[in-house]
Amino acid sequence: xxxxxxxxxxxxxxxxxxECPSFESEPWVNPGPLKDRRVxxxxxxxxxxxxxxxxxxxxxxxxxxxANADARDIVMSHVSVNFDRTAFQQDLDAIFPLSHLADMAxxxxxxxxxxxxxxxxxxxxxxxxxxxxxxxxxxxQADNVDTAVLIPV
Amino acid sequence: MSALxxxxxxxxxxxxxxxxxxVHSEKVQAPRNLFVPFELGRPLGAPGNPALQKQVLKAALDxxxxxxGPSIIEDYDDDGVYQAPAADWVNLAADMGVDVDLGDMxxxxxxxxxxxxxxxxxxxxxxxxxxxxxxxxxxxxxxQIVDHVSAFLGxxxxxxxxxxxxGMVLRYAADDLKAYYLQAxxxxxxxxxxxxxxxxxxxxxxxxxxxxxLRARWKDGEDKSLKVVCGNFMVPHMxxxxxxx
Numbered sequence: 290x291x292x293x294x295x296x297x298x299x300x301x302x303x304x305x306x307x308e309c310p311s312f313e314s315e316p317w318v319n320p321g322p323l324k325d326r327r328v329x330x331x332x333x334x335x336x337x338x339x340x341x342x343x344x345x346x347x348x349x350x351x352x353x354x355x356a357n358a359d360a361r362d363i364v365m366s367h368v369s370v371n372f373d374r375t376a377f378q379q380d381l382d383a384i385f386p387l388s389h390l391a392d393m394a395x396x397x398x399x400x401x402x403x404x405x406x407x408x409x410x411x412x413x414x415x416x417x418x419x420x421x422x423x424x425x426x427x428x429x430q431a432d433n434v435d436t437a438v439l440i441p442v
Numbered sequence: 443m444s445a446l447x448x449x450x451x452x453x454x455x456x457x458x459x460x461x462x463x464x465v466h467s468e469k470v471q472a473p474r475n476l477f478v479p480f481e482l483g484r485p486l487g488a489p490g491n492p493a494l495q496k497q498v499l500k501a502a503l504d505x506x507x508x509x510x511g512p513s514i515i516e517d518y519d520d521d522g523v524y525q526a527p528a529a530d531w532v533n534l535a536a537d538m539g540v541d542v543d544l545g546d547m548x549x550x551x552x553x554x555x556x557x558x559x560x561x562x563x564x565x566x567x568x569x570x571x572x573x574x575x576x577x578x579x580x581x582x583x584x585x586q587i588v589d590h591v592s593a594f595l596g597x598x599x600x601x602x603x604x605x606x607x608x609g610m611v612l613r614y615a616a617d618d619l620k621a622y623y624l625q626a627x628x629x630x631x632x633x634x635x636x637x638x639x640x641x642x643x644x645x646x647x648x649x650x651x652x653x654x655x656l657r658a659r660w661k662d663g664e665d666k667s668l669k670v671v672c673g674n675f676m677v678p679h680m681x682x683x684x685x686x687x
Binding site (some may be wrong): 296297299300304305307309310311312314315316317318319320322323326328331333339343345346360361362364365366368369370371372373374375376377378379380381382383384386389390392393398399409411415416418419422423425426427429430434435436437438439440441442 | 450457460461469471499500507568576578579640680
């Protein structure tokens with residue numbers, strides 16, 4: 290079974306034919322063993338604390354979600370209605386696995402969990418996210434984060 | 443996600459990506475990609491299944507210790523059973539849908555309000571069971587949400603918020619309305635599939651019938667904001683197709 294099988298043929302084609310950016314560079318960073326890494330989660334789910342400004346169409350910015358955020362207060366304002374939201378509604382770890390990352394830090398799988406985690410909103414031109422992504426990299430480095438797990442919806 | 447991975451990697455941050463659309467990973471060639479065979483919206487497999495979620499996360503993290511760049515695309519091996527309908531799921535909201543007269547705005551508002559009131563104990567139960575309270579994007583109460591959404595069956599109402607247009611509030615209010623119903627119907631557990639939950643909402647509730655009516659009313663209109671909100675962001679493509687809209 291593949292992820293797109295529960296979409297109409299039209300929508301599968303639409304997603305499959307979506308224009309994607311191409312890059313000349315081939316960056317590859319290896320900061321060392323996983324057990325020493327400091328890790329953040331970055332979602333494209335358009336999620337944020339309920340008191341934050343919701344995402345709008347074409348919004349290429351990101352929202353910050355602290356590692357100690359209460360899952361109860363995380364809401365979703367992604368512009369697309371064409372993916373399942375019930376998993377997110379029932380279980381934040383199903384799309385944003387903060388508690389699993391904490392467990393992995395506790396058992397030594399990774400070194401530590403970043404102070405903050407982040408969400409962009411997919412369905413936005415990736416090229417428009419570039420400046421914010423590079424600015425975010427600086428914030429990550431200031432927190433000694435060397436690794437990001439990127440999770441779509 | 444793949445482009446974000448590229449930008450971050452260029453800035454010195456190692457990245458690993460869980461991919462739901464393999465062809466996008468193939469096109470962008472970000473450094474590390476774990477393709478998972480789950481439905482959109484379920485990148486770690488399924489809600490309430492921490493063992494599976496951890497397994498997927500660990501598989502993505504394990505790519506960070508692999509050599510073989512500039513781009514690895516790994517397939518996560520899974521049979522997708524988590525997407526199957528649960529035969530023994532009991533829908534506690536099964537009889538709570540209310541008939542609605544879409545030609546009468548006051549009656550439509552009353553039907554939605556009756557549903558929202560009836561579903562409240564189930565919503566509260568689901569919040570207690572899951573620790574998740576997913577309503578809250580619009581900043582409106584459920585009563586205000588019902589009022590604002592149903593008002594669009596007539597002429598567009600004034601915005602109830604100073605900082606957002608009436609159409610933008612409609613989008614967020616519709617999101618909150620769906621979140622409320624879909625969280626309420628999940629009360630009691632039983633691992634229903636996303637299709638079981640959403641089919642109940644779209645086929646059996648007055649709220650869904652109102653949203654479908656708003657789509658029909660505004661998607662081809664001259665108001666550009668409402669055209670986009672109601673045409674694109676109100677009813678999922680699968681339901682448009684399935685219901686023959």
